[in-house]
Every structure is written in C-alpha cells, then in structure tokens.
Amino acid sequence: MIRDTSRQDTKIEAAPLWKNPKAIKSTLALGFAVAFLTWGINAWHSTGSVDHTLSLSRINIAQVERGNLVRDLVVQGKVIAANSPTLFSPAQGIVKFSVKAGDSVKAAQRLASVDSPELSSQLAQEKGQLNQLSVQLQRQKIQAKRQQMENQQKADLAEVNLIAAKRELKRSELSMEKQIISLLDFERSKDDMSRAKLEYRQAVQNAELEKESLTFETQTLELQLSQQQLQVEELERRVRELDILSPVDGTIGSLAVTQRSAVAANTPLITVVDLTSFELEAAVPENYADDLGLNMAVAINLGGSELPGEITAISPEVINNQVIARVRFTEAQPQNLRQNLRLTARVLLENRNNVLLVKRGSFLDQSGGRHVFRLNDEQQAERVAIQVGALGLRQVEIVSGLQEGDQIIISAAEELESAQLVALKK
Incomplete structure (x- = not known):
C-alpha cells in the first residue's frame, strides 16, 4: 500500500517582510525609481517649453518708460548759394x-x-515814325485852326446877312403901312428874312460840327503819337538791356x-x-517724403554746434530714391560757410509728449517691429506681440503690447527668430 507524501513535505514558516533582505532591497529600488521619475517629470514641466537658452552677455536689454519722443531724421546735404541768377x-x-x-x-x-543791329535798326525806324506822327499832329492842329476860322467867318457873314434882312424887313413894314411898296415887295422882304435866319442857323451848326470833327481827328493823331512813343520807349529799354x-x-x-x-x-x-546768402541742399530718403513740410524745423550741425533752420522748398521729383529739400538758416548766417561744404542736418519731423518709449535696437529689423521678447520673473524671455508707432533717432514709440517698466530684449539673435520662450543664463 502506497502512502501519501505528507510525510515528505516540511512546513516552513513565513518570515516577516522587514526581516526579508531581498524584499527590503526591492522596495528601496522601487522608491528610488519613483522619486527619480517624479523629479524628471517636474524638471520636464519646468524646462520642457523653453526653445533656446541665451547668455545675458550676448543680448541688450532696455526698459520701457514714459516720456517725450522727438521724431527726427538725419540727412546729408551740401551748402549752395541761395541766390545764383x-x-x-x-x-x-x-x-x-x-x-x-x-x-x-x-x-x-x-x-x-x-x-x-536788328534791334538798333528797329529803334531807328520807330523813332522816325514817331517824328512823322509828331509832324502830322502839328499840321493837323494848324489845319484845325484854319478850318475853325473859316467856319467862324461863314457864321459871322450869315449873322451880318441876318441883321441886314431884319433891317430890310422892318423898312418894308413901315413902307407897307404908308402904302409906299407893293405887297409883292413886302412878301419878298419876309422871304429874305427867313432865308437869312436859315443860313445863319446852318452856318453856326456847321461850325460846331466841323469843330468836333477836327477835335476828333486831332485826338486820333495824339493817340497814335502816344502809342508810337510807348513803342519807342520799349525799344529803348530793350536797347539799354x-x-x-x-x-x-x-x-x-x-x-x-x-x-x-x-x-x-x-x-x-x-x-x-551771390556768396553772401547760402542754403543747405539736403537729400531725404523717398519713404520720408510724405512727412516733409514747408517751414519744418531743422537742426544743422556745423563744427559740433547746431544751427537752427527751416525747410523752404521741396522738390516734386524723386531722383535715385531721394527727394531734394532746401533748408535756409533762420538766424544769422555763419561766416565760415563756403559753397559745396558737406554738412549733416537733423529734420525734426514730429514731437510726441507722454508716450511709451523704448531704446531703439536691431529687434526692429529682425521682427519688423511686430513682436519682442519680454523678460519675466523666472529668468526667461517670452515672445510678446507689439505695435510700434513713431520711430525716433534713438527711441521707438510703443503703441500697444507693453507697459511702463517692462524689460525687453532690443538686440537681435538667431535663437529669437522662431522661439516662443527663451531661458536666460549668466
């Protein structure tokens, strides 16, 4: 009879876990693994979104502040004579x-x-014509006097005939009353009287009309003479010139x-x-042409000092992508100026008060002024969209996207072209 194997097995009592060396090692290994994994995850969360790391020595940082912006433009020009006829x-x-x-x-x-010779000959001809008209005018005046005397003589003779006819009519009336003359002779005396009145009246009217006609002809010659005199004076002026x-x-x-x-x-x-009056002929880039205006203030740099001036003329044409502007000195002209002297001038385009400003930098060229990298409290720089306004020689106006006191990176770097968040290190 085969017995069971119960007698062959030996029961072993299980030892406590804290007394098992292998279990202790496994537990410690698992704990270290979990701790390391947690630290790695936290480190990944804290640095995993950073695109690049930049050294502070490679960048320039500027702070946004509020102030007045003078929008100006530096141009090159040369001194020219303001008056050169x-x-x-x-x-x-x-x-x-x-x-x-x-x-x-x-x-x-x-x-x-x-x-x-042509002008001299023309002047001589016009002078001859003037002398001829002068002689004609004098002849006309003499003729007018003679004609007026003849007309006056006719009027006087008609008046004498009228007086004689009146006397004859009066005699005929007396004779008719005494029946000395016939009725036919009396009627003839009355007709002679009427004829004498008519002749006298016509003689006076003809004398007046002839006088007006002679006066008109004289005035016509005087006008011709005056016109000819003007032509001679004009030619004399041209000859003097x-x-x-x-x-x-x-x-x-x-x-x-x-x-x-x-x-x-x-x-x-x-x-x-004229070497006593000079102006500055400045070449302005074409993209600033719309900003220029007459009487705009200009600071002219001469020997380290700035002289005030203003724009007096702007060329309407563009040559070599430049517009020519004339600038005159508003104060006393310097004594050491000479023609074709090269000078630098600063055109004051605009003055804006109480605006957000930041120092001008190469970030404008890299980003086109659309965004910048603003520093945060964690030694990082994050991309921020902005809008720039007026561009000054040393400062830039910030319209939106930044606040007073913000610090931004104003220099350009290859790491900033496509990054969103950049870590900074010393």
Missing part, C-alpha cells in the same frame, strides 16, 4: 563779355553787352558761351553767384 541774352546779336569766370563783381556792374548788368554782389560762376559768339534771344549767357 542766370542772365540771358535780351536779343539776337553778338555777345561781348567784360568779365571772366571767377571774377568778383558788384551790383549794377556791366558784365557783357550784346550788339544787335543790351548792356547786361550784375543784379547782386558776388562772383562770376560760369560763362555759357564764348567771347564774340552769335547768340539768339533768351540764350543763357552768364551766371552770377
């Missing part, structure tokens, strides 16, 4: 210069003369033609430069 030939002829380029001249000094005089004190800039050249009317001959 060009003189032209008044008529066709041969020009003869009395000066050379570079000579100093005074106002009203003769610079050149133009010999114009054949002597070209300097309009200002200055220097001869250039001669447009050579000596004894044949020139047409209105041909440029000579340029006079």
Whole structure:
C-alpha cells in the first residue's frame, strides 16, 4: 500500500517582510525609481517649453518708460548759394563779355553787352515814325485852326446877312403901312428874312460840327503819337538791356558761351553767384517724403554746434530714391560757410509728449517691429506681440503690447527668430 507524501513535505514558516533582505532591497529600488521619475517629470514641466537658452552677455536689454519722443531724421546735404541768377541774352546779336569766370563783381556792374543791329535798326525806324506822327499832329492842329476860322467867318457873314434882312424887313413894314411898296415887295422882304435866319442857323451848326470833327481827328493823331512813343520807349529799354548788368554782389560762376559768339534771344549767357546768402541742399530718403513740410524745423550741425533752420522748398521729383529739400538758416548766417561744404542736418519731423518709449535696437529689423521678447520673473524671455508707432533717432514709440517698466530684449539673435520662450543664463 502506497502512502501519501505528507510525510515528505516540511512546513516552513513565513518570515516577516522587514526581516526579508531581498524584499527590503526591492522596495528601496522601487522608491528610488519613483522619486527619480517624479523629479524628471517636474524638471520636464519646468524646462520642457523653453526653445533656446541665451547668455545675458550676448543680448541688450532696455526698459520701457514714459516720456517725450522727438521724431527726427538725419540727412546729408551740401551748402549752395541761395541766390545764383542766370542772365540771358535780351536779343539776337553778338555777345561781348567784360568779365571772366571767377571774377568778383558788384551790383549794377556791366558784365557783357550784346550788339544787335536788328534791334538798333528797329529803334531807328520807330523813332522816325514817331517824328512823322509828331509832324502830322502839328499840321493837323494848324489845319484845325484854319478850318475853325473859316467856319467862324461863314457864321459871322450869315449873322451880318441876318441883321441886314431884319433891317430890310422892318423898312418894308413901315413902307407897307404908308402904302409906299407893293405887297409883292413886302412878301419878298419876309422871304429874305427867313432865308437869312436859315443860313445863319446852318452856318453856326456847321461850325460846331466841323469843330468836333477836327477835335476828333486831332485826338486820333495824339493817340497814335502816344502809342508810337510807348513803342519807342520799349525799344529803348530793350536797347539799354543790351548792356547786361550784375543784379547782386558776388562772383562770376560760369560763362555759357564764348567771347564774340552769335547768340539768339533768351540764350543763357552768364551766371552770377551771390556768396553772401547760402542754403543747405539736403537729400531725404523717398519713404520720408510724405512727412516733409514747408517751414519744418531743422537742426544743422556745423563744427559740433547746431544751427537752427527751416525747410523752404521741396522738390516734386524723386531722383535715385531721394527727394531734394532746401533748408535756409533762420538766424544769422555763419561766416565760415563756403559753397559745396558737406554738412549733416537733423529734420525734426514730429514731437510726441507722454508716450511709451523704448531704446531703439536691431529687434526692429529682425521682427519688423511686430513682436519682442519680454523678460519675466523666472529668468526667461517670452515672445510678446507689439505695435510700434513713431520711430525716433534713438527711441521707438510703443503703441500697444507693453507697459511702463517692462524689460525687453532690443538686440537681435538667431535663437529669437522662431522661439516662443527663451531661458536666460549668466
């Protein structure tokens, strides 16, 4: 008979867990693993969203503050003569210069003369016509006096005939009352009286009408003479202008033609430069052309000092992506100015008070002024969308996105191009 195996097994009592070395090791290993995993997860949460790490020595940081922004523009320019008139030939002829380029001249000094035979001949003809009209006017006045005397004589004779007819009629009336003359003779006396009245009245009227006609003809000749006199005076003025005089004190800039050249009317001959009055000709970039305006203030840098000026003219055309503006000195002109001297000027475009400002930096070029990296309390810089306003020479206006006291990165770095959050380290 086969017995069971109950007698072959030996019952072993289970030992407590704290007395088991293997269990203790396993528990400790599991605890360390959980702790390390928790630390890794926390570390990942704290640094996992940081895109890059930048050293503070590689960046420039500026603080947003409130103040006044002067929007200006620095331009380069050259000093030019404000007054440099060009003189032209008044008529066709041969020009003869009395000066050379570079000579100093005074106002009203003769610079050149133009010999114009055509203009001189025309003046002589017009003067002859003027003398002829003057003689005709004198002849007309004499003729008018003679004609008026003849008309007055006719009127006087008609008046004498009228008086005689009145006397004859009165005699006929007396004779008719005494029956000395016939009725036919009396009627004839009355007819003679009526004829004499009519002739006298017509003679007086003809004399007055003839007088008006002679006066009108005399006035017509006087008007023709006056008109001819104006033409002669105009030609005399043009002949006087054949002597070209300097309009200002200055220097001869250039001669447009050579000596004894044949020139047409209105041909440029000579340029006079007034060295007592200068202006600055500044080249302004095209994108600032809309911001320019007349009488806009300009600070001109001369030898380290700033001189006040203002814009007096703006060119309507764009040349080489630039607009030319004329700037004059508003105060006493410096004595050490010379033509073609290169100067720097600062155009004061705009002045804005009590706005948010930040120092200008290369972040404008990198981000286009659409966003910046603002520093937080955890040694990090986060991307923030902003809107910039006026751009000054040293500062930029912040319209939105930042507050007073914020610190931002104003320098450019490759790590900032696509990052959202950047860690900073010393």
